[in-house]
Amino acid sequence: MNFENQEFFAPGHRACAGCAAPIIVKWVLKLAGPNTIVVNATGCLEVFSTPYPHTSWRLPWIHVAFENASAVASGIDAALKAQGKREGVNIIVFGGDGGTSDIGLQSLSGMAERGHDILYVMYDNEAYMNTGIQRSSSTPFGAWTTTSQVGPFNILGKNEFKKPIAEIMAAHKIPYVATVNPAFLSDMKMKIAKALEIKGPKFIHAISSCTTGWRHDPSKTIEIMRLATETGIFPLWEIENGDFSKMRLTYIPKQRKPVEEYFKPQGRFRHLFQDTEKIKEIQKMVDEWWAKFENKN
Amino acid sequence: MVMMMLKGNEATAYAAKVAKVQVIPAYPITPSTLFPEKVSELIANGEMKAEFIPVESEHSALSAAIGAAATGARTMTATASQGLALMHEVLFIASGMRLPIVMAIGNRALSAPVNIWAEQQDTIAQRDSGWLQFYAENNQEALDLTLIAFRVAEDERVLLPAMMGMDAFVLTHTMEPVDVPDDKLVEKFLGPPKPKYPILDPTKPATFGAFVFPEHYMEFRYSQFVAMEHSKKVIDEAFNEFKELFGREYKKVTGFMNEDAEILLVTMGSMTGTAREAVRKLREKGEKVGLIKLTVFRPFPKEELIEITKNAKIIAVVDRNISVGFAGAIFTELAASYNNIKEKPKIIDFILGLGGRDIRLEDYYEIYNKAKESLNKEVKEINWINVDEEAVYEVEGPL
Amino acid sequence: MKITRGVVITEPGSTALEETGSWRTFRPEIRYEKCIRCMICWNYCPEPAIEKKPGENYPVANPKLIKMEVPVINYKYCKGCGICVNECPTKAIDFVREEK
Numbered sequence: 139m140n141f142e143n144q145e146f147f148a149p150g151h152r153a154c155a156g157c158a159a160p161i162i163v164k165w166v167l168k169l170a171g172p173n174t175i176v177v178n179a180t181g182c183l184e185v186f187s188t189p190y191p192h193t194s195w196r197l198p199w200i201h202v203a204f205e206n207a208s209a210v211a212s213g214i215d216a217a218l219k220a221q222g223k224r225e226g227v228n229i230i231v232f233g234g235d236g237g238t239s240d241i242g243l244q245s246l247s248g249m250a251e252r253g254h255d256i257l258y259v260m261y262d263n264e265a266y267m268n269t270g271i272q273r274s275s276s277t278p279f280g281a282w283t284t285t286s287q288v289g290p291f292n293i294l295g296k297n298e299f300k301k302p303i304a305e306i307m308a309a310h311k312i313p314y315v316a317t318v319n320p321a322f323l324s325d326m327k328m329k330i331a332k333a334l335e336i337k338g339p340k341f342i343h344a345i346s347s348c349t350t351g352w353r354h355d356p357s358k359t360i361e362i363m364r365l366a367t368e369t370g371i372f373p374l375w376e377i378e379n380g381d382f383s384k385m386r387l388t389y390i391p392k393q394r395k396p397v398e399e400y401f402k403p404q405g406r407f408r409h410l411f412q413d414t415e416k417i418k419e420i421q422k423m424v425d426e427w428w429a430k431f432e433n434k435n
Numbered sequence: 436m437v438m439m440m441l442k443g444n445e446a447t448a449y450a451a452k453v454a455k456v457q458v459i460p461a462y463p464i465t466p467s468t469l470f471p472e473k474v475s476e477l478i479a480n481g482e483m484k485a486e487f488i489p490v491e492s493e494h495s496a497l498s499a500a501i502g503a504a505a506t507g508a509r510t511m512t513a514t515a516s517q518g519l520a521l522m523h524e525v526l527f528i529a530s531g532m533r534l535p536i537v538m539a540i541g542n543r544a545l546s547a548p549v550n551i552w553a554e555q556q557d558t559i560a561q562r563d564s565g566w567l568q569f570y571a572e573n574n575q576e577a578l579d580l581t582l583i584a585f586r587v588a589e590d591e592r593v594l595l596p597a598m599m600g601m602d603a604f605v606l607t608h609t610m611e612p613v614d615v616p617d618d619k620l621v622e623k624f625l626g627p628p629k630p631k632y633p634i635l636d637p638t639k640p641a642t643f644g645a646f647v648f649p650e651h652y653m654e655f656r657y658s659q660f661v662a663m664e665h666s667k668k669v670i671d672e673a674f675n676e677f678k679e680l681f682g683r684e685y686k687k688v689t690g691f692m693n694e695d696a697e698i699l700l701v702t703m704g705s706m707t708g709t710a711r712e713a714v715r716k717l718r719e720k721g722e723k724v725g726l727i728k729l730t731v732f733r734p735f736p737k738e739e740l741i742e743i744t745k746n747a748k749i750i751a752v753v754d755r756n757i758s759v760g761f762a763g764a765i766f767t768e769l770a771a772s773y774n775n776i777k778e779k780p781k782i783i784d785f786i787l788g789l790g791g792r793d794i795r796l797e798d799y800y801e802i803y804n805k806a807k808e809s810l811n812k813e814v815k816e817i818n819w820i821n822v823d824e825e826a827v828y829e830v831e832g833p834l
Numbered sequence: 835m836k837i838t839r840g841v842v843i844t845e846p847g848s849t850a851l852e853e854t855g856s857w858r859t860f861r862p863e864i865r866y867e868k869c870i871r872c873m874i875c876w877n878y879c880p881e882p883a884i885e886k887k888p889g890e891n892y893p894v895a896n897p898k899l900i901k902m903e904v905p906v907i908n909y910k911y912c913k914g915c916g917i918c919v920n921e922c923p924t925k926a927i928d929f930v931r932e933e934k
Contacts, residue, residue, distance in 0.1 A: 148847030149881035149911035150854055156915035160880040173637045177502070178644075188645035188843070196846040198635040201644035202501050202528055209495035213460055213502025213510070214635060216486035220457035220508050227637060245498070248491030323877055349915075357916025357929075360878055533840030594839065633842050642843040654837050 141171045151194040152186040156356025158346040158363060159183050159234075159261045161320045166230060166259055166342075169330045172197065174228040175214055179207035179237030182268040183261065205241035207231045208249035208258065215254045224255075228334060231258045235276035236266045239303040250310040250339040257333050257340045260303065263348035271351040275301035278371075279423075280416060281406045283351070288409040294416065295409060307341040311380030314340040316388075317373065321364035325374055325388050332376075345372050353405025362403055370394040370424045373431070387431060394428070397421045436620075441613040443606035444469035446574045447513060447539040447599070450581035452483045453618040457508040457628055460488035460499035462518060465551045466541035466603040470513035493518035497525040497536070504534035505643055506635045509585070509628035511536070515603065516543035516557045523561065529596045530565030530659060532643060533632065535588035536596040538566075539581060542704065542755075543603040544790040552791020553602040555704060559732075559756040559764045565659050567597035567666060568733035572707045574611040577601040579683060580730070582616070586624060586673045591631045593666045595659065602705040603791065620680050663734045670731060687736040689728045690743050692718055696725030698806045699747040699780075701740075701765060703729040706753060706787075706794045713799035724803060729765065737772040744769075747780045751806040755788045762817050781809060784817045792821060850911075854881065858914035860929050862907060866893040868926035871902040875918035875927065883911035884918065895924065 146167035153160050159182060167174065176199045178184040184201045187194040202210045211231045218224040233242055238260040249256060265283045266272040273283040278300045282288050286296040308315040313336045318326040326344070333340040347363045349356040366372035367389060374389040397420050401407035410416050441449065448470050451459060461471035477483035486503075490496045496512045503510040514522065519540060529536055544554035558568060569584055571577040577599065584597035601607060633641050647655065667687075674685045692714050693699060702710045707728045714726045727743055727750075729736070744750050754763020761767065766784035773779040785802050788794040798820050808814055828834070838844065864875075871894075876884045889904035907918075919929040 143886065145847075145882060147882075148850045149883055149908070150849035150852040151881070152849075152852075152854070153880060155857060155880075155913035156917055157880055160882075161878055164880075164882060172640075175506075175635050175637065184644075185646050187849070188642055189849070190645040190647040190651055190841060191843060192848040192852060193642035193645060193843045193845070194847060194849040195642050196640055198637055198640045199642045200502065200505055200635055202498055202532075203524060206495060206498035206525070209460075209490060209498035210502035210505075212488055212490070212495075213458060213499030213504075214506045215502075216458045216460070216488050216499070217503035217506035217508035217510070220484075220486045220503075221506070244491060245495050248495055251491070252488070320878070355916070357920040359880075359915070359917050360921050531841065632839065633844060639844075640846045642846075643840070645841055645843055647841060651835070651837065654835065655841055658837065658839065 139171065142168045144168065146172070146196045148194045148196060150192070152189060153182070154350050154356070156349040156359045158320055158348070158359050159263070162259065162261050162344045162346055163232065165320070165323070165327060166330055167197065169327060170228045170230060170334055173226055174230055177207045177211040177214065177229070177231045179233035179242055180204035181234035181237050182263070183232055183234065185268055204237050206245050207233050207237060207242060208245040208256070211256045212249050212252065212254050215256060229256045231256060233258065233260055234267070235260060235262045235264060236274045239276045239301050240274055247310065250307060250312050250341070253338055255337050257342070259342045259344060261344050261346040263346045263351060265351050267348050267351045276303065280410055280420060282409060283406070293409065293413065304341065304343040308377040308380050308382065312339040312341060314376070314378055316376040317343045319345050319363050319367050319372060319374060321360045322367060322374060322389060329376060351406070354403050358403055362400070365395065365400040367391070368395045369397045369400045370428050371397060371400055385431065390432070397424055436617055437615045438612055439615050440610045441574055442469060442608050442610050443574045443577045443601045444513070444541065445473050446578040446613050447581050448473035448477065449615045450578045451485070451511050452477055453616055453621045454582055454585055454625055455509065455618065455622070455628060456485055456511045458486045458488070458500070458503035458510045459512060460490045460496045460503070461512045462490050462493045462496045462514065464493065464515050464518040466543055466607040467513045467515045467539065469607070470539060493521045494525060497522045497529060500536045501525065501529050501532065501534055504536050505532070507630040511538065513539040513541070515541040516545055519557045519561060520545060526561055526564035526566060531655065533594040534596060535585070535594055537581060537584045537588060538596070538598045539577070540598050540600045541603045541607040542600045550790040551603065553605050553705070554755055554789050554791065555600060556756040558598060558600045562733055562764065565595060565663070566733065567595055569597065569599045569731055570703045570729065571599060571601040571606060572705055572728065574606055574613050575683070577606060578613055578615065579677065579681070579685065582621060582624065583673050583677055583685065586676070587666055587669050589625070589631065590669045593662050593669050594632055595662055595666065600704065605705045616681055624676060624680050667734050685730055687731040688739040688743055689730065691726040691728065693725030693727060693743065695723060696747055697723040698749045698751060698803060699725050699727050699744055700799065700802065701727045701729065701750060701752045701769065703732065703765065704755065706755060709794055709796060710753070710799055713796050716796070717803055722803065735768050735772070740769060741772055741776065744780060749806045749809055750780050750782045751785055751802050752782060753785050753787055753802065757786050757789065783809060783814065786817065786819045787821065853910045855910045855912050858912060858932050860914045860916065861909065861932050862912065862914065862916065862919050863928045863930055864905065864907060865926050865928060866904065868895055868924050869904065870895050870924055871899050871904055872923060873905060874921050874923060876905045878917050878921055880915065880917065881911045881913065883908045
């Protein structure tokens with residue numbers, strides 16, 4: 139059955155104009171259909187979609203706390219099994235990069251190791267956006283955030299690399315891990331549909347641009363996410379059962395655009411343009427990653 | 436009904452079995468570890484049909500319990516001390532979401548210093564969380580109170596989670612003869628696991644755990660407060676039904692040799708056994724002493740306690756917990772209960788048994804003597820018994 | 835007021851009662867004579883504030899497309915983010931300042 143023309147996520151929610159998260163959510167739900175239970179970690183999505191007494195969700199939905207969405211989902215999985223009602227019900231967890239890669243990592247890892255039949259979708263806006271743009275482990279190298287402020291004593295902003303959460307989840311040897319980009323919609327739909335067909339833990343890492351935190355024009359949301367992949371900074375790949383040797387790049391740009399093009403429209407990278415050495419350094423890192431993985435393909 | 440030699444942990448595992456608990460997410464921690472081990476064993480040999488989730492932390496154990504209960508499954512877990520402390524934020528959430536989860540606690544001291552032995556601070560420290568609290572004197576009570584906890588928690592008038600405390604090692608690891616009730620009778624007592632509240636159900640989509648503004652939050656908190664008040668009546672009903680079906684009587688507050696007592700001891704948990712013996716011995720010597728045992732701590736049985744203690748001259752409260760900076764919890768809440776009453780007994784706090792230090796007959800005699808002294812002279816309001824105070828004053832300086 | 839126990843909201847999708855269209859400072863306007871009915875705008879609208887409607891009575895860029903559905907903006911919810919304006923492959927959507 140095709141549910142693509144149904145809306146399981148209602149308008150009237152309080153997401154910033156131009157937020158990518160609701161775009162990701164609506165497509166995941168259209169592919170999952172109504173026989174779905176959603177678990178949500180604390181974060182932008184949970185807050186803007188459930189201002190009591192209203193809710194945007196047209197599916198059963200539960201939010202408990204910040205770090206335990208995967209544990210809550212594990213309990214739901216067990217309960218449905220105990221009641222003999224597990225068959226055919228999708229359990230989907232939505233968590234931001236904060237609630238997944240940082241505070242939520244333990245419960246996510248536990249859920250993956252125990253093999254629960256759960257699809258985890260991380261919408262990565264690359265900082266703790268809901269509390270006002272503080273850095274997370276998912277914030278990219280060289281980005282400004284309110285807790286990686288830029289100044290003469292800290293010229294880069296964030297000095298640490300982006301935690302490779304999707305690779306960490308692939309190393310758990312779960313059946314399916316993929317990176318997706320709403321700007322590459324058919325690739326994203328293909329991967330989500332594929333994940334929903336598989337039994338066991340699945341992890342989808344979705345880039346989710348944030349007009350407020352990345353400091354860009356809201357109309358450019360899709361365009362900027364497209365550049366993330368076209369510059370090679372956010373590559374699109376799949377890994378099944380943790381086999382890194384068979385990692386599949388599902389989109390290879392014919393000619394990768396220079397990383398500068400991705401940084402230019404975003405205020406959070408403005409300081410990089412004061413010292414082009416930093417941009418060269420980042421270009422080198424991206425080139426090295428591609429050199430390694432392009433050979434595999 | 437089957438008589439078995441069971442440790443406290445096993446008793447609670449058998450309670451889960453006869454109550455047909457459906458989901459058990461649990462993490463091991465001394466002294467409650469034997470609970471998930473026993474559950475795993477009972478499932479492996481086919482005696483129990485439940486989904487056991489070997490979670491990766493206590494915080495996740497209670498979180499998974501919330502997910503399971505929200506899906507309408509009868510859910511139970513067990514922990515102690517540090518594990519219960521780790522669950523702290525989730526305890527409030529479980530109560531606010533009105534989910535009838537039951538948790539068995541092996542009452543153990545909290546770090547630092549690290550200590551695995553009996554103390555009631557762990558559950559006492561969670562008394563604000565909106566959970567019902569029952570305390571067992573022995574392993575039979577541990578099993579029975581677990582069943583009663585389900586009965587009260589799942590009642591439509593209550594719908595609040597409940598914890599049952601049993602002292603570390605003294606109860607959790609000591610074998611006692613326990614009557615394990617027949618599961619058909621238990622089903623009569625509890626009913627089948629059919630939730631009386633909205634659940635996560637794709638055929639009836641609902642949102643659980645929304646974000647609430649100041650214009651609504653207080654009504655929700657008052658809602659829990661009112662439900663906990665209603666639970667006072669439901670607990671009495673549950674105790675009566677339990678007596679009818681299983682023959683054992685429970686009361687929120689139980690008196691022993693207390694009718695004409697001038698001095699009353701108030702105890703909670705396994706320490707009660709020794710207290711009862713001390714009272715008997717003192718009575719033989721003609722002392723007018725009695726014992727009050729607390730079985731329910733939340734909701735605080737204010738009315739029953741006042742009724743049963745009001746005619747005594749002195750109430751000696753034994754607190755196996757201490758709120759550093761003030762006093763023991765039972766003392767504090769009892770004194771507050773008497774606040775607006777003009778004629779009241781003197782209430783004195785005695786702190787004992789922290790970190791598993793035994794509470795002995797001689798300690799009760801010391802308590803009794805101090806209480807008796809206070810009839811004629813001023814005594815300290817808070818007394819630490821069987822503690823080397825000198826050693827402490829050497830380091831901290833005297834009080 | 836009316837509350838539910840345990841903060842449960844039983845009315846699904848009730849944020850649809852909140853008209854976030856009031857947030858707009860710019861409004862997108864589809865020029866149907868340029869619209870090729872690709873639905874890229876409908877794909878990407880975050881609210882979503884674009885609905886698919888039967889297209890026979892709308893102006894059309896190419897008469898062959900007349901039977902296809904058209905995207906119609908629901909101004910009750912449109913926050914004026916401009917994603918549709920930016921992504922439209924034929925630049926068929928104008929972005930006009932709201933007159934209040």
